[in-house]
Amino acid sequence: MTYGLRVFFVGGLTSYRALFNWLSPWILVPSFLVAPLFQILLFTYVGRAAGLESDEFYVIGNAIQYAAIPCLFAMGNTIGGERWQQTLPLILGSPAPRIPLFVGRALPVVVNGFVVAAFALVVGSVIIGVRVPLGAVAPIALATAVSALSCTGLGLVNAAFGLRVREVAVLSNVIFGVLLIFCGVNVAVADLPGWMQPISNGLPLTHGIGAARRLADGAAFSGVAGLLGVELAIGAVYMALGYGLLRFFETMSRRHATLERA
């Protein structure tokens, strides 16, 4: 038990710290702090030109959606990075239990995703001039954290493909783009074409963003608890799928000797 917890917490943190490139302020500041603000500005102005929704709609949607950058890229790099550093066979050859080994790597990523989204939400609101009721701040923070957790589940699926494909960065970008279109970030899910809506409802972030918007509009927490529950459930499904895929690709890579395909 203690061993598993150590692998979960210490292993996860060490793996995250090994992404030293991400920890460099020269990358962190432009990627995690500057870019989300400009994404908010871009879509807020496009929204104004299109005469579609309020500024608040775009600030909340884009800020929370930007949690996907750390959640997808950092998770993907925890596997892809091990391969580049040639430590992947050592890790997969170790007797460490796989659930804490893989899921433990997700924990710092969830925190990272939350911090990025929260920063974008606060600074974006100040720049655009969006006011949120003081009482809604804590519930919106919770919705943001739940969204980051849920998106990290999808990040784990992305990371699993890192055992099979070389271009994890390309895959992460593609998933980011899909989330941007389908999750009701800039166009409400109800306004999307009919065939897109079931997909939207099966993706992380959709319900979390919806809950945060309702909270900002003055809804009580009890009114959005269901949405957050669905968001958590979706995240759990992706997390389980990601874990399953990791085990599957691990087995396949042993069988076909493709672990060091790079």
Added chain:
Amino acid sequence: MRHALRMLGYGWALNFKILSRSAFDGFLGVLWPLFFATIAFLMFRTGANPSALLYTSLGASVMGVWSSTSVAASSAIQRERWQGTLELLAASPTHFSLILMPITLAMSTIGIYSMTATLLWGRLAFGISLHIRHPVLFALAVPVTIVSIGMVGFLLSVTVVRYRTAWALGNALEYPVWLVCGFLVPLSLFPEWVRPISWALAPTWGIRAIREAALGGSALPDLLVCAAIGLGYAVAGMLLVDTVLRSARSRASLSLT
């Protein structure tokens, strides 16, 4: 002069082929701007201003040219550094600008795939038909815009020569240029203080020329301003290359190790 043109031509063709083989620069270069174009199309179609779809489609098509340039150009020198070819290129008798310029030009040219894909996507998925009023001017405006964006990339690549992780800066510059150059939003929506920044950027004039040529208007003045600013970037970049190389040689810091 002939030597310089030959260098530019061969360098451009070689780098265009290299970029075409990359999944990141090729496949993602086409797909990435399509995501944003799709959102913009959906927003304008759903919103109160669906007549702006053609205006948006033209702007969105140029977004890909900038996307294919911003990240790649900012890390162009770093890429040579990783490959261990930077010292060889810097030591060659050819002026370093003639080596770097075709690289960034190839990066912006690869954006033509994205431009075509975005216009086709708008036509097929959103029914945005493009009737070009002044085909000759349009045919001129597109390459001039691409070359001027390549020159922005050239200047950017030289400016960030001492920045190891310059790709992150290039990545962060993607949205600001889309925004400030009016690719999706008319400049009149921005605060007054933003406009001088927009005017100093060649893509602003490039997209204006493309729109004027396509929708009907006087594209020529915008085209000339775009070309002039692009030329200004090229001259500034060439002057900067000399300074940067001299400094790197005297400090032995070319490899940044």
